[in-house]
Amino acid sequence: MDAEPAEVEFRSEMTVELVRHSAADSDVLFAARVSTQGDKTLDHIGEDAGRSRGLINYLMRDRHGSPFEHNSMTFFVSAPIFVFREFMRHRIASYNEESGRYRELRPVFYRPSHERPLVQVGKPGAYTFVPGSAEQHALVTGEIETVCRDAYASYRRMLDAGVAREVARAVLPLTIYSSMYVTMNARSLMNFLSLRVHEEGSTFPSFPQAEIEAVARQMERLWAGLMPLTHEAFVAQGRVAP
Ligand SMILES: Cc1cc2nc3c(=O)[nH]c(=O)nc-3n(C[C@H](O)[C@H](O)[C@H](O)COP(=O)(O)OP(=O)(O)OC[C@H]3O[C@@H](n4cnc5c(N)ncnc54)[C@H](O)[C@@H]3O)c2cc1C
Known part of the structure; x- marks a missing residue:
């Protein structure tokens, strides 16, 4: 017997959760101070906030990048596959994504908000990019909904006929949501943010697609909470990855 037709859901938001981290400004300081203080650097981490801010600024400005690598942040990201396709071009990161071979993909699709x-x-x-007219929004919404519903119905028909998930998924569009864990350190995250967030006043402004930018901005907020001095220096130095 055929399965019940699945309820197709449309979303326009991306979600990001910080699921694990070992990341603080002090991780940058102890790594940098080993140059001059050897193995004593861990004893002095809490000392002199002004000097710590100055050291982080200096490292950022002169692009001494390696002290920004001694930390780790793991994010759980839920976004359409076309966002992940751009995201995974960032090679200095570790990824694990849900499988379309081992599980049935859920009928959750991206539809742009107004x-x-x-x-x-x-x-x-x-x-x-400028706003669309009401007619253009109606067209985009209607086309996306029709194609996604038809594609998912086709996927289900193949699964119901006994076709493997890895074959049936070929009909699903890039608008389908996926989820992944991505782990980065602050240095690779700054490279990602420099390219995937558009900020006026950046030394090298980038023009990312809105959907990956929405993910990147959430990651930036979470990171800024963990490493405020590093984030402050990144912004002050024109958002150039060290
Ligand atoms: C607005 C925008 C538009 C884009 N358009 C396109 C497009 O049309 N087509 C397309 O193919 N891509 C496109 N990209 C992707 C882009 O070319 C990069 O692949 C992506 O931004 C990842 O950047 P990255 O290599 O610096 O990051 P990562 O892979 O995380 O690398 C970080 C840094 O490590 C170093 N590194 C990593 N791997 C190597 C290596 N093999 N050799 C030497 N150094 C290395 C580099 O210094 C690099 O900056 C676009 C990106 C943006 C932001």
């Missing part, structure tokens, strides 16, 4: 700009203007490398 706030998401729809129309691209400008030239390659420096596009800007």
Whole structure:
């Protein structure tokens, strides 16, 4: 007997949770101070907040990157597969993603919110985006919903006929949500943020797609809470990864 048709869900938000971490400004300080103090550096971590801020700023400004590597943050990210495709270009990170071979993919798809700009203007490398009309939003919503519902129904028909998940998933669009753990250190995270967050005043402004930027901004907020001096120095030095 055929399974009941699954309820297809549409979402427009990405979610990020910080699930594990060993990351603090003191991790940068003890690593940097070994240059001059050898193995005594762990004894002096809490000393002199002003000098600590100054040292982190100096390391960031002069791009001494390795002291920013002695820490770790693991995020659980839920986003459409097209976001993960961009995300996983960032090789200095560790990834584990849910499998479309070993589990049935859930019918959760991305649909842009009304706030998401729809129309691209400008030239390659420096596009800007402006709001769509009501007609364009209705068109985007209708097309995405139709294609996703049809694709998922097709996926289910194949599963119900005994076709393997790894074959049946070929009909599913990149708008389907996936989930992954990604682990980065502050240095690789800064490289990621420098490219995936657009901030006026950055030394090298980037023009990321809105959906990955939404993920990156959540990661930046979580990281800033763990390593406030490092985050402050990153912003002050023009968001250039050291
Ligand atoms: C706005 C935007 C548009 C993009 N458009 C495209 C596109 O059209 N097509 C496309 O293919 N990609 C595109 N990308 C992806 C981009 O080219 C990078 O692959 C991605 O941003 C990851 O950057 P990364 O290599 O610095 O990161 P990571 O892979 O995390 O690497 C971090 C740093 O490690 C070093 N590193 C890592 N691997 C190597 C290596 N093999 N050799 C030497 N040094 C290494 C580099 O210093 C690098 O900056 C785009 C990215 C952005 C932000």
